Amino acid sequence: MAKTRFSALMMTALLAGTATVATASAPLPQNKQQQQTTRQQDAEDAATDRDDIERFAKKAALQRDLGATQMNITEELPFAHFELDAEDPYPAWFAHHISLFKVFPSAVMAPFMDKTHSRRLQHLITERCRILAQNNLSAVWTANEPTVLPEAFFDAYPEYRGPRIDQANRSRKVFHSADVDNPDIKAMYRETVTSLLRICPQIDTFIWVTTDAGSGFAWSPALYPGANGPSEGERKPLADRVVGFMTNIQQAAAASGHTVRMNINQIEPRQWMIPTFQPDVQENIVRKLPAGLAVNGEEGPDGKPFETGVKRPANSPFYPVVGLAVPSFEPERPSNSTRRGFGLGERESVQFNYRFFKSTSGKPMADRLQRLAAIRAFAVSEVGEDQASGLVEAWQALDSVAERLDVLNFGGMLRFGHVLNRWIERPMVPFPLELSDAEKADYDPFLFQAKGPEQASNLADIQAMRMYEGWGARLLFQRTIETAMPDAEKALSILQKIAASRTDGDSRAYWDLSAKRVQALILLMRSADNMVAYQAQLDRVKALGITPEKDPVLGVQSDWARADMMNLARREIDFAIAMDKLLASTSAPILDLAPTVRGEYTMRLGPDLQQVLRRKVKTMNAHWRDYDRLFTVPNP
Known part of the structure; x- marks a missing residue:
């Protein structure tokens, strides 16, 4: 299947754009379709x-x-x-x-x-x-x-x-x-x-x-x-x-x-x-x-x-979020090497890294205090003296988020979860094996899963590692997100204030986009928490094997596990709606999306992510009554 x-x-992607040439009454021969696809x-x-x-x-x-002497040629x-x-x-x-x-x-x-x-x-x-x-x-x-x-x-x-x-x-x-x-x-x-x-x-x-x-x-x-x-x-x-x-x-x-x-x-x-x-x-x-x-x-x-x-570029630890570069606060000793090169990072961070290297060139950064002084001087060049300290605080907050999420790093959590395991796209339902081919079409072909449908349906089974599986993993994961979230929200608040203070339109747009990228990070963290928590509860409930009452008496209340799973599902629906709205708010890249359908594969999300998010919401809303097969339906 x-x-x-x-x-x-893949064939749909390859043939995209040929409909204007072929007509319903006179379709092109297959070899001509292939030639046309090849030309395209x-x-x-x-x-x-x-x-x-x-x-x-x-x-x-x-x-x-x-002042570089060399450059990477294979990126x-x-x-x-x-x-x-x-x-x-x-x-x-x-x-x-x-x-x-x-x-x-x-x-x-x-x-x-x-x-x-x-x-x-x-x-x-x-x-x-x-x-x-x-x-x-x-x-x-x-x-x-x-x-x-x-x-x-x-x-x-x-x-x-x-x-x-x-x-x-x-x-x-x-x-x-x-x-x-x-x-x-x-x-x-x-x-x-x-x-x-x-x-x-x-x-x-x-x-x-x-x-x-x-x-x-x-x-x-x-x-x-x-x-x-x-x-x-x-x-x-x-x-x-x-x-x-x-x-x-x-x-x-x-x-x-x-x-x-x-x-x-x-x-x-x-x-x-x-x-x-x-x-x-x-x-x-x-x-x-x-x-x-x-x-x-x-x-x-x-x-x-x-x-x-x-020299390494500023950290970009939040993939698939792009353009969210965070300067490292680690000291940097001067180099005596005759070879010089500068890592400019992923595409949306190139100019940021260039400005950072340009600003800090020649400055002493051998200890933390010197490094911090150099970073603050760069912040002044970015937003002016009045906002510089706030910007440094935002970078420190994001650096702290990255450090806390590193606990979950078996491969970057956001990348492995939301891209390789397509958390961002897949619906959260109690019986995922029963989803139709149409309901799975957006994510199933791109899962990094070499085993069978049972493993593929498990939200915590990523590359056969299952590092986020079980109730203990749920608690650890939840605690990690819980401690990282305040710093992410702090960075968001600061960047929004910086954007609002800008009088120049281009500068305001730049910092507004930076804030939106932090907003995307927050949404992805919440969704990841939802996914791990939901799978742990689903596994627990199915392991108990409790048969729901067929005709519950008047006064039966909702089981706590039922409320937990359904509330998690609702939060995931709200996440999908919020992410769709965020992506629609700007034409600038927030997440790394392939520019064409052909460019989507296991390691990269596709260009139609907003439509996929809407179909995810539709699928989840179509399966609310499935919970009745797991739990006694409350009759208050």
């Missing part, structure tokens, strides 16, 4: 790419003005639609990541990759590097390696299959990266690196993450399915495999006349995870690496820190 719904939804997609992609090049040029100019490159799988949500974790082979697949690999996507990436990278050259900036390439490759490639060339790298509870199929010990695979990496440096000689640094989002080295103990890989490589030390991979790329670059630096970071292990590089393994890798190559920031062969020179 999920496949059918997903396919239908090509035009859409071309327009997006023109915007991308223009936006990148503006960011490069900002970097140059800030916001096009999404690989061809990697999505209607039967499996897992590719959503790696389809939005760039990889070397997506750009320049080797000759034997090319038939299994999307040639149009590769050409598009090559064009954008060429243009981005041209812009960097004009601004005298070097390029930093960030991605995940060794990367996942299509199953069809491994079917055709089984000798190239490396380790299985998917998280088995979050995938329905299996996914592998290549065997980087294989001489042919090494040659393919050399070929693609040579081709990449030919179109972008500005690249001098590669920074990769491994063991996450479709990547991994064979026989690493941290691989999600467990240590695995080609049997002949089982006894080979992991240190030798990693060193061989890195030096192979470094040598390929040198052979084409380029000196490149490289750092591979393991996915940061949480308490329940095994590190990719145990301390003894990391020490062994570093000792064997030549200068310029590093793991986890330790450069070979002596372990000195790998210089990045990048």
